[in-house]
Amino acid sequence: MDDFKATLDIIKTFNWGTASVSFFVVKRKLIQRKAEYTVLQVNVDKSLRKKLRGIADNKIKQSNAAFEYDFNTVDMDENLLGLSTADTDLQQIIDELKKDEDPPCVNRYEDLIGSWLYITRLDINGQPSLFSARRVSEGWTAKKVIQLINMVFHNNMLVDLGQQEIFRIDGKVDFFTYNGIIFIADKKNFETALNFREGMERNRDEIVKEFSALGLFEDASAISELVGNNLRRLRRLSQVKKSAYYKDPLFLERLKKVNEEDGWGIKYSPDGKLLVTEDDIETVLRVLNNDRLTSKINAENFDVDVKHKLE
Structure with missing residues (x-):
């Protein structure tokens, strides 16, 4: 978190209103759920460069703080979520943009x-x-362009633009990256744009292998079956992998002890391995991410979706 804050603070010291501007569009193709990206450069005039510069500059100025990306976190108003760019598909795109040879230019509206x-x-x-x-x-398809009616107000009259060659840019930023860190303003669009669900499915398969190697579950493959493609469970399991409490023997020992004392209902085999079913998969994923907490003020117990560790 300190790295994210420090980098955001550095970004905010620069006058991005004076920066030079280049503009690109990215196309995506899914092959067996793996994304491949094609980058094209678009020539833009001085007026549009000013607007594009202003959109990015305004987002930077509005951003108050950056917190570490959590798979379960929702968007946080003017705060950002931080993540290493190398952990996302954006790295592929940035690598293309940093090559000595510029990407191909858009020469046709099509x-x-x-x-x-x-x-x-x-x-x-x-x-x-x-x-x-x-x-x-929605991918901005040709069909959707044709369905739109485009008009301008000119000489006190709305004038039909017909099917002129139009590309729409709004005033929002979903995410930006600087010096190896990506800052996320719109989590849903970020995850959709960069095929993050595929990454969560890879996390599922990788952590099930780890569970099996560690002997943590009686049947680790049951986790894969119970989580499946359920997005909520994929998020929870990915966060379990990220937090990695399951690698801490002391944590696991205490988990078993507290489960018995407080009657959480998590079941173990005779040789001490976790058992998991449809009835308790949500609880198991929650406690493996240490998301069952007790207030130090009044000893109330809470299940939380998102938490921020106090230093």
Whole structure:
């Protein structure tokens, strides 16, 4: 968390209103649920560069703090969630943008159809580039463009633009990255844009293998079956992997002891391995992430979805 705060503080010291601007669209193709991205550069005029620069600059100025990304966290108003860029598909895209050779340029309107997200690159001399991204709603298909009626108000009259070549950019930022850290403003769009669900499914498969190697469960494969593709459970299991309490023997010993004392209902085999069923999978995932807490003030017990550790 300290790294996220320190990096955000550095970002906020720069005058991004003076940065040079480049603009790109990104297309996505899923092959066996794995995303492949194609980056195209788009030439933009001075007026649009100013607007794009302003959108990113405003988001940076509005951002108050950055907290470590948690799979269960919801968006937090003007606060951001921080994550290493290398842990996301965005790294693939950034690597393309940092190559010596520029991406191909958009030369036809049709090249814009099917864009998945757009990225504004801001450059200040002597500093790492900042990349600001926004997911294009529903893939921005040709069909949806045709369904829209586009008009401008001119000479006291609404004028039909017909089927002119239009690409829509709004004033929002879903996430931006600087010097290896991604700051997330819209968690849902971030996860959708960068195929994060696929990452959670990989986490599921990896942690089940770890559970099996550790001998933590009587039948580790039951976790995979019970979690399946359920997004809520995928989130919880991914957070279990991230927090890694299950690797701490003392934590596991205390978990078993408290379960017996407080009657949590978690079951163990005769040789001390966890048993899990549809009836208790939610509880097991919760306690493995240490999400069952007791107030130090009045000893009330709580199940929490998100927590921030006090230093």
